Amino acid sequence: MNEDALGEWLRRQAGARPELILGIGHDCAVFRPRRGEDLLLKADQSIEGVHFRYGLSAGAAGERALARALSDIAASGGEPRACLVSLTVSKRNDERWIKGFFRGLLRLARRTGTILAGGDLARADRVYCDAIVLGAVPSGQALRRDGARPGDSLWVSGRLGKSYERRIQPRLELGRKLRGRATACMDVSDGLAIDLHRMCVASAVAAQIERVPVARGSTLDRALYGGDDYELLFTLSAGAQAPPGVTRLGCIVSGKAGEIRFEGRSIRPRGYDHLR
C-alpha cells in the first residue's frame, strides 16, 4: 500500500457533509462555515510511549487520538464538524495496523458527527499522531476558562484519577448544555490541581475545593495531580442549577489569582508537564 492507495481507502470511509467542499485528496480541506457560527480549532498529539503505551491496539490508539482533541471541543461547548489526522508510523506498523488505527478513529468520528477531511502521513520510529478537530459554536457562545467569579460554584463531570489506559469519553453533550450557563469551562487533562490553577489564573480568582470525586480504585493524590481524566471542569453563577450527573467540587473565592485551597491549606498546582 502506498500513500495514494491509503488516501483513496480513507476517502471511501470518510463520508461527506455539506459544509465540506473538498476533503481527502486535495492540497487543503475546504470548509464552508455556516452563518452565525464561530469555529473552534484544536490540535492534540498522541505519541506512542508518551500518551499511550506501546502495544495498545491500533483501533484503541486511533480512537484515543481523536477523543483527546474532541474533549477540548466539548470544553468549549462546541460540536465537532471535521478533523485532520497527521500520522507517523514506524516499520512495525503495517497496512493492517494503519487501517485498524483509522477504523478506531473513524468509529468515534462517525458517532460524534466528525468527518475526516484530510491529513498527512510519514514514517519514523514510533507512532505519532496529531489529531486536529474543527468544531463550531453559535457566534459568541464558546465556553472559555477566564470567566469564573468569586461566589461561583465549581463542578466536575465524572470522577477523577482514572487510569490513562481507559477509554476516553469526550463530554460533548455536557459541553453543549453548558453553553450560556457555565461562567468558565475547560477540560481536566493534566490533573485537577494544575488545570483548576490555570482556570483561576485566567479568571484572576482563587478556588476552594470541598470534595474530590475519586475514581474507583484510584487515590486522592492521583485525582488531584494525575492527568488524563478528560472530564469537564466548570463554574456556575451562585444559585444556578447544575446539569444532572456532575459533582460539586467547591467554589470560587477571591484571593491570590490561581491559589487552590483544600483541607485548610494551599495546594501546589502540580500535574503533568511535558517540558519538565
Added chain:
Amino acid sequence: MNEDALGEWLRRQAGARPELILGIGHDCAVFRPRRGEDLLLKADQSIEGVHFRYGLSAGAAGERALARALSDIAASGGEPRACLVSLTVSKRNDERWIKGFFRGLLRLARRTGTILAGGDLARADRVYCDAIVLGAVPSGQALRRDGARPGDSLWVSGRLGKSYERRIQPRLELGRKLRGRATACMDVSDGLAIDLHRMCVASAVAAQIERVPVARGSTLDRALYGGDDYELLFTLSAGAQAPPGVTRLGCIVSGKAGEIRFEGRSIRPRGYDHLR
C-alpha cells in the same frame, strides 16, 4: 521553563487579529469567519531526520515547518489567517532551541499574515512538528487539482529538483493570482512526476511534458522524481495568459487518466512516498 511559561511567552509573541476571538491559552482557538469566505485547512508534519536533517538550526526548522503547510494554502489560492503548531521535542532541545524554533516560525507567520493561535507540546526522542494552517478564499474560489482539461497548457513556478535543505518560499502571491484563472492547481512536494500524475488522475486526463525547468546544479532525474520543490503546478485554458515568471511545462491531453508522456514515452509516476 514549563508549559505554562512557554505558552505565556508565545502569547506575547503571537499578536492579534480581529477574527481570532480566542488564541493561545484556551482549550480551543476560536475563529470568527468572514462572510463570503471558504476556509482552508492543512496539516503538514516536519520530522527531524525525515523532513529535515538533524542539526538544522532551530529557526530554520521552525520556518520550514510552517512554510510546508503554507505552500498548500498557496496551491489552493488562499490567504493564510492562523496556525496551530504541535511540537514534540527531545531532551536535546532546551528552552533556547524551542524559542529559536518559534522565532523562525513566527517571522514567516508575520510576513504572511498568519497568526499563531494555539498548539500542543510534548517531549519524546526527536523533533516532530505538525503545522496546521487555517486559510481563506472567496467562497467557491479555492483552486483544486481536478479541473485540468485536454488542451489546457501546463505550467510550473520556479525550477525543479532543488535541494531539500534550501529555504522554502511558499508561492502565496502566485496562488492568489491564479484564482479564477487556473483550471487546476496543486503544489509539487513529492516530485513532478508523481504530483502531475495525481493531478491527471483527479482530472481524468493525461499530460505531455515538453520541457522541464531544472534547478541550477540539479539533474533532470531529480527535477522529475525528487521531492521538496514546493512550487505550484497549474493548468490554464488554451490561450489564457500566464502570470509572469512561470515556465510552460507542456500541455494536458486526452488519454489514459494519469499518464505522463515525456520524450516520446510514458514515464513512471514515482516520487517520494512515505509508506514505501
